[in-house]
Amino acid sequence: MSNQRMRSGGRMVVDSFLQHGVEQVFCVPGESYLDILDALVDVSNRITLVSARQEGGAAYMAEAYGKLTGKPGVCLVTRSPGACNASIAIHTAYQDGSPMVVLVGQIRRNFWGRGSFQEIDYVPMFSPMTKWVAQVERTEDLPYYMAQAFRIAQEGRPGPVVLALPEDMLAAMSGAADMPVQEPARVAPDADKMSQMADMLAKAERPMIYVGGAGWTPEGKKGIEEFAAAHQIPVCVGFRRLDAFNHDHPNFAGEMGPPAAPDLVKRMKEADVVLVVGTRLGEHATQGYTLFDWPDPKQKLIHVLQDARDFGRVFHPALAIQADLNKFVAAANALPTSTTAARDSRVKQARKEYEANLDPSNSPKGKVDLGQCMLQLNDLMTDDAIVTGDAGHHTGWFQRFMKFSGRRRFMGPVSGAMGYAVPAAVMAKIVDPKRMAIGLVGDGGFGMTGNEVSTAIAHNVAPIIIVFNNGMLGSIRAWQELSYPGRVSGTGLVNPDYVQLMKAHGAFGITVRATEEFAPAFRAAQASGKFAVIDLYMDPEQITTRITLSGMREASLRRKAEREKSGA
Ligand SMILES: Cc1ncc(C[n+]2csc(CCOP(=O)(O)OP(=O)(O)O)c2C)c(N)n1
Numbered sequence: 419m420s421n422q423r424m425r426s427g428g429r430m431v432v433d434s435f436l437q438h439g440v441e442q443v444f445c446v447p448g449e450s451y452l453d454i455l456d457a458l459v460d461v462s463n464r465i466t467l468v469s470a471r472q473e474g475g476a477a478y479m480a481e482a483y484g485k486l487t488g489k490p491g492v493c494l495v496t497r498s499p500g501a502c503n504a505s506i507a508i509h510t511a512y513q514d515g516s517p518m519v520v521l522v523g524q525i526r527r528n529f530w531g532r533g534s535f536q537e538i539d540y541v542p543m544f545s546p547m548t549k550w551v552a553q554v555e556r557t558e559d560l561p562y563y564m565a566q567a568f569r570i571a572q573e574g575r576p577g578p579v580v581l582a583l584p585e586d587m588l589a590a591m592s593g594a595a596d597m598p599v600q601e602p603a604r605v606a607p608d609a610d611k612m613s614q615m616a617d618m619l620a621k622a623e624r625p626m627i628y629v630g631g632a633g634w635t636p637e638g639k640k641g642i643e644e645f646a647a648a649h650q651i652p653v654c655v656g657f658r659r660l661d662a663f664n665h666d667h668p669n670f671a672g673e674m675g676p677p678a679a680p681d682l683v684k685r686m687k688e689a690d691v692v693l694v695v696g697t698r699l700g701e702h703a704t705q706g707y708t709l710f711d712w713p714d715p716k717q718k719l720i721h722v723l724q725d726a727r728d729f730g731r732v733f734h735p736a737l738a739i740q741a742d743l744n745k746f747v748a749a750a751n752a753l754p755t756s757t758t759a760a761r762d763s764r765v766k767q768a769r770k771e772y773e774a775n776l777d778p779s780n781s782p783k784g785k786v787d788l789g790q791c792m793l794q795l796n797d798l799m800t801d802d803a804i805v806t807g808d809a810g811h812h813t814g815w816f817q818r819f820m821k822f823s824g825r826r827r828f829m830g831p832v833s834g835a836m837g838y839a840v841p842a843a844v845m846a847k848i849v850d851p852k853r854m855a856i857g858l859v860g861d862g863g864f865g866m867t868g869n870e871v872s873t874a875i876a877h878n879v880a881p882i883i884i885v886f887n888n889g890m891l892g893s894i895r896a897w898q899e900l901s902y903p904g905r906v907s908g909t910g911l912v913n914p915d916y917v918q919l920m921k922a923h924g925a926f927g928i929t930v931r932a933t934e935e936f937a938p939a940f941r942a943a944q945a946s947g948k949f950a951v952i953d954l955y956m957d958p959e960q961i962t963t964r965i966t967l968s969g970m971r972e973a974s975l976r977r978k979a980e981r982e983k984s985g986a
């Protein structure tokens with residue numbers, strides 16, 4: 419240790435960033451981690467410090483970075499106020515399986531346990547929503563904790579790690595050396611289980627593949643395309659995992675989220691073998707747990723996951739295969755193939771149904787035909803566009819009609835957390851400025867994190883944000899109409915004039931009130947070269963792609979009347 423140079427804790431953290439190839443760090447500064455901020459000054463040519471306007475935005479940026487690149491997104495936040503704000507994205511990273519390393523500045527060690535200013539014990543606070551959370555007590559241990567944090571965030575099912583770093587520990591000096599970067603272990607599938615899978619698929623008449631989850635590499639995605647084609651099996655993707663499978667592939671059959679096409683839901687229910695790769699089969703992945711019988715589905719489930727603890731949490735798999743998803747795909751492609759003419763025609767039929775579902779003519783209409791706008795967007799966006807989504811009912815429009823193929827990417831909150839799309843799009847444009855970045859967000863979601871427009875402007879990047887403006891928290895309004903029809907409570911929104919708002923920011927804003935205005939508005943937004951908001955006025959009636967808001971209310975009232983009549 420004697421020949422090792424003395425460094426502060428903050429510098430050890432930053433040296434570890436360099437070791438792990440970190441190029442962007444997302445933060446809101448705090449007095450609790452000044453030493454890290456100071457050390458970043460000396461590496462500003464290698465690491466871009468993105469200082470966001472709120473920790474929710476900063477942490478969403480880091481989470482979305484993890485989804486986009488597969489590498490841990492790094493976020494720095496201050497003690498309790500910063501950590502509390504960031505927690506929405508930490509939970510999202512946990513549910514969505516996104517690699518993320520969050521460093522929280524902590525109070526000084528000698529203040530500990532006295533209810534000091536902004537004191538929180540992060541271990542109990544973050545344990546239920548992280549893969550690992552720890553407080554680093556000694557400066558000389560920092561290299562170890564940092565190396566572990568980066569490994570754990572990526573290993574198995576990726577996810578968030580939180581390290582709490584006391585302020586005085588960061589400022590103290592130590593001669594401890596860096597730890598070597600630790601390669602995350604990648605588990606290969608068991609050969610016996612793979613041959614059992616081959617047998618099950620060879621016998622299957624109505625197989626389906628269901629892909630989703632996190633941790634895919636481009637090779638893994640390509641490999642599952644080859645596998646599906648070789649075995650002639652239709653493929654659907656999980657909720658908000660739109661880019662998990664190439665939409666132009668002849669085997670692609672659609673997204674299996676809550677707004678899935680009825681034909682696709684039926685097809686899954688009627689399948690005899692379902693190969694589920696990466697998706698954990700939670701509520702939104704299974705039509706509220708109705709897609710399969712509980713606990714033993716009549717379809718034979720082959721469930722492939724990185725972490726064994728997620729098997730059988732709800733549905734019992736006939737065959738559970740624990741493996742890295744990409745290693746699984748490579749092994750699967752080495753198996754003998756099994757196809758029949760009947761299977762081939764089922765693939766074609768599923769594809770036909772998927773294509774029929776892209777027709778918006780029966781969708782609720784206002785002055786703006788939202789389905790048409792989404793189809794136009796498919797042609798307007800580049801082949802390598804990065805699209806980010808939010809939470810809310812407007813998401814049903816792009817989840818049904820938008821197409822992801824080629825290098826296009828989609829990142830959305832599988833966790834259902836609002837306020838994701840704007841920070842995620844800002845991050846995408848900072849990380850990859852040459853690619854088009856489009857954020858799709860409701861007026862509610864924009865109200866939560868739209869302030870990150872300032873971060874985009876500070877970094878001179880110009881994502882295009884489309885605000886689905888229905889003047890309400892539409893999703894909750896829809897639930898109100900389903901459970902308490904006609905009784906609206908707290909779900910109306912009074913919105914600013916987005917064009918004026920953007921003007922005040924030095925950004926670009928444009929309003930769309932009719933379908934034919936959409937494409938010119940998009941082109942104008944693109945041509946502006948500025949952060950752009952397209953204020954897409956939609957009719958509140960367009961609550962889903964299949965039913966109007968009043969249709970929803972009337973159906974609920976009818977059900978209620980029937981219940982009352984039958985005395986139930
Ligand atoms: C941070 C957060 N707060 C509250 C909710 C509950 N919630 C889910 S969707 C929704 C409304 C979304 O409104 P908006 O963004 O306008 O989209 P819309 O449903 O109108 O399309 C709310 C409040 C949530 N998911 N996330």
Ligand SMILES: [Mg+2]
Nearest residue numbers: 860861890892
């Ligand atoms: Mg809304």
